[in-house]
Amino acid sequence: MIVAESKPLAEVFGFIENYKRVLVLGCGECVTVCQSGGEKEVAVLAQALRLKAKTDGKEIEFLENTIRRQCEPEFVDPVLQDISDVDAIVSIACGVGVNFLAGRLGNVPVFPGVNTTFMGATVEHGIWAERCAGCGDCVLHLTGGICPIARCSKTILNGPCGGTNEGMCEISTEDNPVECGWALVVERMKALGTMDKLSEIVPPKDWSTSRDGGPRRMVREDLIIKKESPEEAKA
Amino acid sequence: MNIEQTENTAQVEMEICATCSAACPVHTSTREYVDLIAQGKYEQAFEKIREFNPFPTVCGLICHHPCEEACRRQNVDESVALRNLKRFAVEQALEYRKRLRKKAEITKDQTVGVLGAGPAGLTVASDCIKQGYAVTVYEALPRAGGMLACAIPKYRLPDEALQADIDDILALGIEVKTGMRVGKDITLDELKKKHDALVVAYGLSDSRSIPIENKDHQNVLLAIPFLRSAALGEPVEVKENVIVIGGGNVAVDVARTAARLGAKTVKMVCLENEEEIPAWDWECREALEEGISIIYRQGPTKVVVEKGEIKGLVTREVERVFDEEGRFSPTYFDDRLTTIEGQMVIITIGQMSDLGSLEGTDVKQDERGRLVFNASQMSTSDEGVFACGEVVTGPGSAIEAVASGHRAAKAVMGYLQTGGLQTITDEEVEEVGELPEDVIENVRRIQRLAMPTMSPEERKKSFAQFEFGYDEKQALQEARRCLACTGGAIVDEKKCESCLTCLRVCPFGVPAVDDVAVMTSDMCQACGLCAVECPAAAISIKRFSIGDVEDRVVALVNGSKKPVTKVEFICSQDAGSGQELQDRIEVLDGDVIAKLPVTCAARVTEVDMMKPFELGSDSVHVQQCKECRYRGADDRLFKRVERTRSILNAAGIDGNKLTVE
Numbered sequence: 001m002i003v004a005e006s007k008p009l010a011e012v013f014g015f016i017e018n019y020k021r022v023l024v025l026g027c028g029e030c031v032t033v034c035q036s037g038g039e040k041e042v043a044v045l046a047q048a049l050r051l052k053a054k055t056d057g058k059e060i061e062f063l064e065n066t067i068r069r070q071c072e073p074e075f076v077d078p079v080l081q082d083i084s085d086v087d088a089i090v091s092i093a094c095g096v097g098v099n100f101l102a103g104r105l106g107n108v109p110v111f112p113g114v115n116t117t118f119m120g121a122t123v124e125h126g127i128w129a130e131r132c133a134g135c136g137d138c139v140l141h142l143t144g145g146i147c148p149i150a151r152c153s154k155t156i157l158n159g160p161c162g163g164t165n166e167g168m169c170e171i172s173t174e175d176n177p178v179e180c181g182w183a184l185v186v187e188r189m190k191a192l193g194t195m196d197k198l199s200e201i202v203p204p205k206d207w208s209t210s211r212d213g214g215p216r217r218m219v220r221e222d223l224i225i226k227k228e229s230p231e232e233a234k235a
Numbered sequence: 236m237n238i239e240q241t242e243n244t245a246q247v248e249m250e251i252c253a254t255c256s257a258a259c260p261v262h263t264s265t266r267e268y269v270d271l272i273a274q275g276k277y278e279q280a281f282e283k284i285r286e287f288n289p290f291p292t293v294c295g296l297i298c299h300h301p302c303e304e305a306c307r308r309q310n311v312d313e314s315v316a317l318r319n320l321k322r323f324a325v326e327q328a329l330e331y332r333k334r335l336r337k338k339a340e341i342t343k344d345q346t347v348g349v350l351g352a353g354p355a356g357l358t359v360a361s362d363c364i365k366q367g368y369a370v371t372v373y374e375a376l377p378r379a380g381g382m383l384a385c386a387i388p389k390y391r392l393p394d395e396a397l398q399a400d401i402d403d404i405l406a407l408g409i410e411v412k413t414g415m416r417v418g419k420d421i422t423l424d425e426l427k428k429k430h431d432a433l434v435v436a437y438g439l440s441d442s443r444s445i446p447i448e449n450k451d452h453q454n455v456l457l458a459i460p461f462l463r464s465a466a467l468g469e470p471v472e473v474k475e476n477v478i479v480i481g482g483g484n485v486a487v488d489v490a491r492t493a494a495r496l497g498a499k500t501v502k503m504v505c506l507e508n509e510e511e512i513p514a515w516d517w518e519c520r521e522a523l524e525e526g527i528s529i530i531y532r533q534g535p536t537k538v539v540v541e542k543g544e545i546k547g548l549v550t551r552e553v554e555r556v557f558d559e560e561g562r563f564s565p566t567y568f569d570d571r572l573t574t575i576e577g578q579m580v581i582i583t584i585g586q587m588s589d590l591g592s593l594e595g596t597d598v599k600q601d602e603r604g605r606l607v608f609n610a611s612q613m614s615t616s617d618e619g620v621f622a623c624g625e626v627v628t629g630p631g632s633a634i635e636a637v638a639s640g641h642r643a644a645k646a647v648m649g650y651l652q653t654g655g656l657q658t659i660t661d662e663e664v665e666e667v668g669e670l671p672e673d674v675i676e677n678v679r680r681i682q683r684l685a686m687p688t689m690s691p692e693e694r695k696k697s698f699a700q701f702e703f704g705y706d707e708k709q710a711l712q713e714a715r716r717c718l719a720c721t722g723g724a725i726v727d728e729k730k731c732e733s734c735l736t737c738l739r740v741c742p743f744g745v746p747a748v749d750d751v752a753v754m755t756s757d758m759c760q761a762c763g764l765c766a767v768e769c770p771a772a773a774i775s776i777k778r779f780s781i782g783d784v785e786d787r788v789v790a791l792v793n794g795s796k797k798p799v800t801k802v803e804f805i806c807s808q809d810a811g812s813g814q815e816l817q818d819r820i821e822v823l824d825g826d827v828i829a830k831l832p833v834t835c836a837a838r839v840t841e842v843d844m845m846k847p848f849e850l851g852s853d854s855v856h857v858q859q860c861k862e863c864r865y866r867g868a869d870d871r872l873f874k875r876v877e878r879t880r881s882i883l884n885a886a887g888i889d890g891n892k893l894t895v896e
Binding site (some may be wrong): 009010029031032035039040041046047048050051052054055056066111122123125128135 | 314332707730732734735736737769770771773840841842846849860882883885886887890
């Protein structure tokens with residue numbers, strides 16, 4: 001899932017303090033699961049903003065709503081049609097949702113209520129960790145299913161480096177323990193009996209599929225039916 | 236009824252009923268009235284009870300409480316004392332119920348005649364008049380109530396208690412003609428001409444006898460006439476040593492009545508052994524406490540009379556009571572005889588109806604003298620004449636008579652509306668399953684509160700009611716023992732994200748999550764923790780509204796004449812009075828405090844805790860109960876308070892103004 005965490009209240013309030021009628025808009029997908037952007041968090045943020053507005057002497061009305069997914073036109077558009085009277089939106093969907101709304105809203109500004117952090121998994125209730133960097137050229141088949149891009153602090157493909165220390169990365173602290181991604185790869189490959197695979201020479205990774213190639217887009221031609229223009233239809 | 240209607244789409248829609256409600260012949264919504272008591276809403280609890288049963292007082296005192304026998308709390312410790320709680324609710328509504336009394340509007344031209352003013356007859360009358368039919372009840376005895384009035388001893392059911400129920404029913408505008416014996420004072424044909432439908436609800440007003448030697452001696456009495464005389468205050472002389480033949484509940488009533496009327500010794504003699512005896516175990520226990528002895532496995536053979544006086548009862552030992560197929564078929568050891576000494580014998584071996592008034596009418600009887608009766612249509616052999624209660628069901632309890640009355644009322648009204656007989660189907664309910672072992676382990680043990688009673692020595696001196704009833708504190712304590720079966724979590728599948736939060740926070744391991752979360756009614760204890768924690772707000776709790784705390788804060792703070800300076804959320808688990816369960820404003824040391832009781836402090840959300848500050852309160856306090864019954868709930872609450880404090884700090888309010896204890 002895409003993991004996000006709440007922005008500091010003051011920062012969010014700073015975005016909207018000069019508006020009168022603000023919609024706090026949640027998303028019912030990933031950010032609900034990681035407890036930062038679902039219906040419950042919408043209520044908490046809206047209430048926190050009301051308090052902040054009161055202490056700052058501002059009169060702002062906060063509305064609340066949650067969309068199933070803020071990244072689909074069919075889910076978003078009906079809600080946007082109903083909110084023509086709001087001055088601003090605070091979206092607590094991931095950055096995708098904020099982008100998506102911004103592209104469909106006329107003169108109503110949309111502000112992020114969360115910081116979108118990573119693609120990750122639940123470690124335990126309340127702890128999430130990054131597991132994928134979305135590089136677009138998956139190498140997991142070479143590394144026993146442990147991603148060196150996402151889980152090695154240096155994103156190196158020939159680790160572990162000298163900073164590994166009893167399975168932990170050198171950047172690890174007590175508050176933020178970071179496992180050495182390559183130590184995990186090695187342990188996993190040992191367990192699978194496939195350590196020899198690590199000796200194989202592989203071609204350099206194609207980073208153009210990652211951010212290096214600019215904004216990415218995926219097209220499935222088999223799913224697209226080109227709509228006829230009126231002229232074509234007539235002919 | 237405690238019905239859980241699943242609101243989701245994927246799960247098959249079904250109704251699940253709590254075991255207590257399923258076991259009740261009228262499916263009283265037990266969980267709901269117990270919950271209302273626990274919330275201090277006693278009058279609403281009374282109304283909930285009466286929604287199902289026009290005899291709430293009677294049943295609060297003498298019901299055989301099949302609900303308690305079915306209560307799932309038994310698997311944890313002991314069943315909830317539901318009958319005692321019902322009595323408590325009724326006792327809190329003594330004046331309230333009088334204010335509710337009003338005549339039903341008669342909107343139909345047809346009228347109904349009911350023969351017999353016992354619980355079944357009065358239930359029919361009540362149901363029919365509420366639907367707009369004028370009803371007249373004909374009762375042979377001088378007062379309404381049937382066997383409740385003339386056979387249940389006053390120490391169990393005082394006159395005024397029964398009268399409260401009857402007064403409520405009659406206040407609907409039902410006409411009762413007492414002292415009116417059908418066949419003598421008015422004929423069935425006359426009644427048929429007078430009414431569009433009749434209901435025979437005679438009950439079992441006569442005792443059966445047994446063909447033993449000297450059974451006609453003047454000091455050999457029959458149970459019902461004996462109890463009736465005692466109940467109606469007629470002079471009844473009992474001898475020093477009384478022998479009661481029989482082992483049913485009526486026999487116990489007779490024995491205890493004889494003891495109260497002055498008998499020095501009372502011995503019950505029954506065919507059955509201690510396990511087989513048909514009287515309820517608590518009735519037998521109370522009788523034994525009062526010094527009555529029960530002689531098991533003896534069958535009466537003759538009453539010994541010498542010089543015109545009864546000297547005792549000869550019995551023979553019973554070999555077996557039931558045959559291999561479980562049918563009543565006693566056999567005896569003819570050579571094992573015993574003489575039990577006594578000067579009076581009361582025969583209490585069963586009852587029957589007096590159907591003499593129906594002889595020669597179209598309301599036929601079978602070869603065994605029973606009414607010809609179609610149970611599915613509640614009809615007799617005569618068109619437009621229906622029957623209900625013990626006259627057709629055989630001996631039963633008051634609540635069974637009420638259930639029978641409800642069925643007959645449906646049949647009568649169906650007939651009056653269509654002109655034809657209707658098949659009355661009982662509401663089918665799916666009962667909640669057994670409480671699983673792993674849930675049982677996690678439910679905190681709480682001792683059932685015994686009903687305060689007079690000592691056996693005291694109570695047998697008079698016909699005074701010997702059970703005192705719960706006081707408010709006791710009732711609240713007992714009501715909180717209810718496991719709230721079927722009152723728990725409902726998942727809105729459209730909102731559920733299968734995030735697993737519910738599964739991770741539930742103290743009882745209830746949720747299973749696949750495509751969506753599934754809450755098993757068998758297991759859910761309705762604590763509400765999952766609903767508060769659910770990030771998708773996809774869970775509601777049937778028993779209470781999760782969002783209501785915020786609404787109540789707003790109503791209370793905005794409704795206060797003086798500005799509220801402090802809001803307190805108080806766990807209601809330790810409340811000892813209804814007053815403590817009300818949303819209220821209290822002034823203490825200059826603080827104007829808004830106090831809100833909550834079912835569990837862990838139900839209080841971040842928004843609930845922030846709201847008072849927005850409304851102008853200076854501080855908020857969350858008060859937990861002494862010992863939370865939901866494992867892990869307090870840890871969740873503390874975490875939530877910590878988070879709310881940091882939000883408050885960020886909003887420019889000192890987070891330490893929010894306290895928890």
